[in-house]
Amino acid sequence: MAARKLGVVMNGVTGRMGYRQHLVRSVLAIREQGGVALSDGTRVQLDPLLVGRSATKLREIAERHDLPRWTTDLDAALADADYPVYFDAQVTQVREKSLLKAMDAGRHVYAEKPSAESLAAALELARHARRAGVKNGVVHDKLYLPGLMKLKRLVDSGFFGRILSVRGEFGYWVFEGDWQPAQRPSWNYRAQDGGGIALDMFPHWNYVLENLFGRVRAVTARVATHIPQRWDEQGRRYEATADDAAYAIFELDDGVIAQINSSWAVRVNRDELVEFQVDGTEGSAVAGLHRCRAQHRTLTPKPVWDPDLAETLRFRDQWQEVPDNALIDNGFKVQWEQFVRHVVEDAPNPYDLLSGARGVQLAEAGLRSSREGRRVELTELTA
Incomplete structure (x- = not known):
């Protein structure tokens, strides 16, 4: 047919x-x-x-x-x-x-x-x-990234027990554009053109958090413009008026606390460009774009703080890889x-579009929190 x-x-x-x-x-x-x-x-x-x-x-x-x-x-x-x-x-x-x-x-x-x-x-x-x-x-x-799909499988199975916290790291060094071309368009760094990492990434974090762990109820954030001058696609220097980094604490349903750093002015020292660590009473996991590794309560090592001795435990080797178990499409x-x-x-x-509005709401609340130096609560939205 x-x-x-x-x-x-x-x-x-x-x-x-x-x-x-x-x-x-x-x-x-x-x-x-x-x-x-x-x-x-x-x-x-x-x-x-x-x-x-x-x-x-x-x-x-x-x-x-x-x-x-x-x-x-x-x-x-x-x-x-x-x-x-x-x-x-x-x-x-x-x-x-x-x-x-x-x-x-x-x-x-x-x-x-x-x-x-x-x-x-x-x-x-x-x-x-x-x-x-x-x-x-x-x-x-991002809900369909292989790493986050594996992470959701763990959440849905009850692997974590009671989820306590989420810690996310996103970003990479975006070149200023003078001696190496920038990897992102110049409008991203001009507030007057709709740029800014909070407006770009907080909508992503909103739907990731609410679909995996619970609705965001409050945010405390600080945004920064770490690189004040950049060079555009024609090699012209311009003032960066939008934030290129955002550091935030999100309060979710059931007392879950999420901390996510987003930055275009950070050099990568992790396995993937974005990683989330989820800690719960029964287990923990670290998920990126593609990989997800987990550590159950019964397999958790017992490190002891001793600043006088060099650490011999290889902590990353003590986590288990979560298998694909299926073909994961784009x-x-x-x-x-x-x-x-x-x-x-x-x-x-x-x-x-209402779900999309909640993402914009979080970005706006994060910018307001940074501007006013305080915690901002989010109200329920209806269309």
Whole structure:
């Protein structure tokens, strides 16, 4: 049986994330596998219509991947009834306006995070989707990382007993751009362009924490701009006005305390670029992007503090590797498949615009905590 088609307007595919993760590794990978499998055994094949500001870049991408449809006219793309889904991977500053326009055109919407620059705007997007009666979703890709999927398996099995704390370390050294090109775009370091690591990463930490350990109820944070001057893509020096590091304590349900450091001004001395250590009464685990290692209570060593003797125990060797036990697909692709099923057959999708608003709420609360030097509680959000 031939797969049915689902047209998707993809805005922002000339950017790094929009192109690599969403177009190539998700939508085109789904096309290669023959579409998204539905519960009745049929399949849905995706038909992308590329949208962006640069005709030159769009044409080059379209020709590279043999894609016939592209345009710089978003209004025209949204007016095409053959494309009922709109996806947005633009810079945060312009995302809200485009999502509203797509919903007004009756399109189901799927977006990168953060969904908006402010909590008020993010909430309005969620409410607008409800009024418009359209399906909606926000990218929650890190939930599908192999390491975090293994970690969730441990959580769901009760391995930890009562979870006590979570400690996370994320980041790497992003070059300033003078003597080596920066690995991230320059707008990330300009607050006026929607940059800042808190706005970028706190929405991620919010959905990771709430889906694995419990809702975030309060935050105490300190943000910093450690590197005050950087060089942009044209080699011009500019003032970094956005935070490049954020240090936070998150208070979760059931008394769980999470501490997460996020920094683009740190050199990596760990196995992966992000790692979470979870400690519980019955066991602990350390999870990264791919690996997860665990140590049960019965296998926990008994170190003794003695500053006069060199440590002979090899602590990392005393942890056990959690096996894959399954083929784990690209996280972006898996969530694309989930959203397509949500649109086509009303399958569950908890990662909607309201969930995205909670991520923006946490970022806003963290920045407020840093600015005012105090703990900030989070209120319940409704659309």
